Amino acid sequence: MKNFPATLTLIALTTPAFADVTISHGFSTFGDLKYGPEFTHFDYANPDAPQGGTMSQRQLFGTPTFDSLNTFIIKGDSAPEVGVHIYDSLMVRANDEPDALYGLIAETIEYPDDFSYVAFNMRPEARFHDGTPVTAADVVFTINALQTEGHPYYRNLLSDVTAVTAESATRVRFDLAPGAGSGLLGSVAELPVLPAHFYDTVDFAESWMDIPLGSGPYEVTTVDAPRTITFCKDPDYWGADLPVNVGRNNFDCFTYEYFVDDTVGLEAFAAGEYHMRVEYRSASWATGYDFPAAQRGWVQQLLIPDGRPANAQGIWFNMRNPVLQDIRVRQALEYAFNFEWTNETIFYGTYTRNDSFFENTDMQAIGIPEGAELALLEEFRDQLPPEIFTEPAHVPNPGGDRPRDRGDLRRAGALLEAAGWTVGDDGMRRNAAGEVLHLEFPDSSRSLERVMIPYTENLKALGIDVDFEVIDPSSWTQRRQAFDFDLSSTAWSVATTPGAELRAFYGSAAADAEGSNNLTGLADPVVDALIEKVVVASTREELTTAVRALDRVLRSKHIWVGGWNLGSHRVAVWDIFGIPETPAPYDFFRNVDFWWFDRDKYDALVAEGALDSGL
Template sequence: MKPFVPVLITCALTGPAWAEVTVSHGYSAFGGLKYGPDFTHFDYANPDAPQGGTMSQRQLYGTPTFNSLNAFIIKGDSAPEVTHHVYDTLMVRANDEPDAVYGLIAETIEYTDDLSYIAFEMRPEARFHDGSPVEASDVVFTIDALKTDGHPYYRNLLGNVEAVVAEGPHRVRFDLAPGAGSALPADIATLPVLPEHFYDENPFTETWLTAPLGSGPYVLDRVDAPRTVRFCKDPDYWAEDLPVNAGKNNFECIAYEYFADDLVGLEAFSAGEYMFRVEYRSASWAEGYDFPAVRNGWVKKMELPDGRPANAQGIWMNMRRPVLQDIRVRQALDYAFNFEWTNETLFFGAYKRTDSFFENTSMQAEGVPAGAELALLEPFRDQLPQEVFTEPPHIPYAGTATLRDRAALRRAGQLLDAAGWTVGKDGRRRNAAGEVLTLDLPEDSRSMQRVLVPFAENAEALGIDLRVNLIDPATQAERRRQFDFDLVVGAWSVKVTPGAELRAFYGSAAAEAEGSNNLSGLADPVVDALIEAVVEAESRDQLELAARALDRVLRSKQIWVPNWHSATHRIAVWDIFGIPETPAPYDFLRNVEFWWLDQEKLDALEAQGAL
């Protein structure tokens, strides 16, 4: 299929010069669209998929608990599934294109070639679940609320939105700052649209367990915090027949079961208490599926390719703490983590070591900078270590098959000595003031403790008093929001086409924003400038080049001890589902929305007494 290029192009006077204006059914940050205006369904969808039944699964992302259904603020622990099922967006991403979106609430998008503004013509038939129309004023309310009181992720994402105006009941216009970037229109288009009138009774800035009002395919059917959240189809869903929804939302209900203890969750899955499970623990994947349902063929294990950037998972070092502002201390901690021993002993060799913030992509820095990448870095030469220009990007210490690698610990000790932390008679590292080098690492996952305890033991061998403290999930979430830690485990992934969200992870503005994803507190003008180079890229080649330069500089800062990654999703399912023949390469877990219940398979398992 040849890419579709929007053809409705006019000219309009915008400011001092004429600019081309495009009006289209879809938008792509770079290049044409795969699907034309008359497309009937995505290639990875089965438009004839049967309807009905229930999809039950473990909570998304391994989140251990929830006490709020307001997913857009930093207060409380929200159930993230709400945003996926209850709310519709102006447009939706195509999971077989890296950066394309197509109309849902919005019938068309209008934009200038310089992206000084974008505008959406909204479908007048769009309705919230209470029957009220979805209007441009709701979009304005959404953006204003997210920019003012939303989670720092949204505040950073929308930083280049200068104004949002309802130009009519069903037309909304966004004025964008110069250099806002070609990824921003899709980011805006895929934000949930919130109903302004709902928040008259339910303050946007507060946590609540009231059933949220949206315009999406599902309504909240049952909530039992912190154990269960269940959604069922809105029988009057307004967008059921749109092309972007063909073959999607096939289940009558979708239920999520929450487990604070992952091993208890696996036991519940083996007993048929829920049907779909993403397996995050390699030990469970290797040894935990030897139960009757697997041996009888009732449960299937699948490893499905993941075409997205790998999660940036690691032990983040909080540079807001004076002791961790010295890069030599951070380098020493890198030597204390033995990946090879961890991978072979605890993970059955299932993972690869992460060394890049854009792992598993062509945005990962390699070799010595040259050509256009060197030219991009050259203006910052005086602000960067010389090795950024003369050596390949930093590769973390890999480790050996022996946990206590003497050579690594010796090198770490030399770094700590040079940083002024010397070993006393009691074996503790102290500075000139006699203060012990003490670090706190809070964690709410028992399974992660088996990784962190050996790391702490190596740190102890260096004379560091590193304390791994097991705490409850609510306390962990609050401490992360307040940056109340020295070290903390965290993970996130960037989009296939990264943009303004990078500010939330690594930008200076996010460093002191309560609840932000900038766990390390990194505030560096060179990093900020390179983030903007990614945001403002005008082609994918430019974006990847800028991302490689950013990756190279971030790695030189050594703000984390990177962990591991896999290029596949590990999925276990009771064999009762139909799955599209052509899976989409991006964001597989959302593609579960295109699965369906296979009644014949279900009947067969029930006849065998499996369920």
């Protein structure tokens, strides 16, 4: 692994003498902070939370397997929990504010009013787990590595970072491109800080199973890939008493159990082999919790509200395939998905359809553009279809009460005919050259088969030769990274304050980057321009206007079959935990850091024979 210099300078920028400079304990994209410099803990934290015990749970985000502990590159199937527990960042988000961060490794943040740079004054007491100080040189190493060899997500996110300089051992400065926008400050502030010396013997750009070194509250203690990974608290954790950590990190250990087959995972939960799971399957939630422990009240089903935007979840079209470059074909594929029947029959009526890429927010485009949104879109009128200005934002057809809605299939068939795909004597769609309309739809989720098979049967009824196959997770990862698919069922999380990360999902620069999050291959100058409007927004009103315009344009392109959302998290727990009475509205997965182990509840279940002792 190459050693990166402590100073990376691409473009030297200076700050005008007349620029106002802010130095603060916290940062918000639009300037509003709930907590002052003397705050002692977040309101949703319990400063008297008991310490100890183990939080054991199913793997995060439904990731079915892992073969790597390097979470920053495209190679391998990494364990996402590594990024959650072992690395500290310069600042950390408050889960009861939409975009505020407060100092962790950084004691203060400094920036001018033109956002031409951002500097962080770091706490000298910050330490990695091996006792080595966390320095500005480690920050420089981290950014350099992510920009040059990291996952495309990071490369896109950091594209406006033009220079990083370690001005002293405890002060690091980022110079930012003109127009980078205030949101980038928060993005760099919450990146993990990696230990440069660890990578003297470990290659950053490769997949590996070495125990990574961090500076966070937990260390990796046990790895049994691809089944289990355990993190236990560093007893000498340097930041335990900081205000952002009071009432947090209460468990001695976190253990994650991996299951490729979620049916097996639920059975293991019912038997008490682990004690918390986020339930992604509506059928399991409705019918799967009838086992004895649940009937006796030892296991509870919690519906925890989610204040974040819904995931951008759906079936994405890979427009790198020339067949899918025709918008009429993509519209036909939309008509073939019967959400209403799927929701009532398979999902027990629990979901709402995703109309928008920013669902469940005021950033979702609604109706015909008006006011500031209309004025923004007018800048691109000659590059947009006329219906953008005259018709409401696209809402997908809901479907009907039968799995195969004839009216929708007729509409889909007409679109395919207009696109030159006609039905032959054998019932297959062919173009003028006699080529069959063939689509590859690989997936790694057995639990989604029951949804996707009816959809693909509708596609076959249209005369499309679709190959839907559930493959092993590693193979699917490789195919997705190489864009070796036509359809992909995938969900992306959406930030409460969208910004530069949008480039990674919808920007032209990411369209051809192997392993990028731009699954559709979308490369459109208007989309790029609107993303930049989001990035440089100076008020939340400007941000909302720009995101609505972006949402409207993205929806007009029909790049996906919009999926579904619940607006809450379905969480099943063995009743052995303490949970804050009023959870913070944002970021459920980080809120679990503020739970605690309730020894009395646990001992009571052990006494009843519900659980084995040992935690």
